[in-house]
Amino acid sequence: MTNKDLIAYLHPDLFIPELKAKSKTDAISRMVAHLVEKGRIRDGRIVLETLKTREKLGSTGIGKGVAVPHSRSTVTNTLTLLFARSEEGIDYSAIDDKPVQLFFMILAPHQEKSGEYLPLLGKLVEVTRDANVRKRLLKAPDVDSIAAVLAKAKAR
Numbered sequence: 157m158t159n160k161d162l163i164a165y166l167h168p169d170l171f172i173p174e175l176k177a178k179s180k181t182d183a184i185s186r187m188v189a190h191l192v193e194k195g196r197i198r199d200g201r202i203v204l205e206t207l208k209t210r211e212k213l214g215s216t217g218i219g220k221g222v223a224v225p226h227s228r229s230t231v232t233n234t235l236t237l238l239f240a241r242s243e244e245g246i247d248y249s250a251i252d253d254k255p256v257q258l259f260f261m262i263l264a265p266h267q268e269k270s271g272e273y274l275p276l277l278g279k280l281v282e283v284t285r286d287a288n289v290r291k292r293l294l295k296a297p298d299v300d301s302i303a304a305v306l307a308k309a310k311a312r
Contacts, residue, residue, distance in 0.1 A: 158279075161279070162276065162279045163306050167237075170238040171239050172240035172259075173297075175240040175241060177242065177246050179246065179247060180249055182246075183259065187261045191238060196263075197229070197231045210225070217249060217251060218250065218251060218281060219251045221250075222250075224261075224281065226262035229264070229265070232264070232265055234265065235262070235268060237260060241258055
């Protein structure tokens, strides 16, 4: 997956500039509620349960202020990416025990034909390794600016 492919998943209605959450569970709940509000998923309860189950396997807080909660679900027909930020940071039980500021939630259909779920996850992990990318993502005012940051991110 290229940076351009990643950018294609960004949508203005799936961007939360300031995630008002106090905990990991609250953060996930608010992101799921946003997806329901925007008509991207049919049933938030099912998605919430699949994400909580995934978190029990190990935190999707990958460190350096980044989390990529992700799951397959029967309530979505398309691969969906939501991007949210918390300037303050949220205790997410990340692998480095640091607060998370950048959230990329991925939901994939159970039977995803495109096969892009795992490549999308991998690309997000790759581009957010760069401290400059993370800093610029925290300051980007809108989805176009976020896309510009990701377009310039170097592949490793």
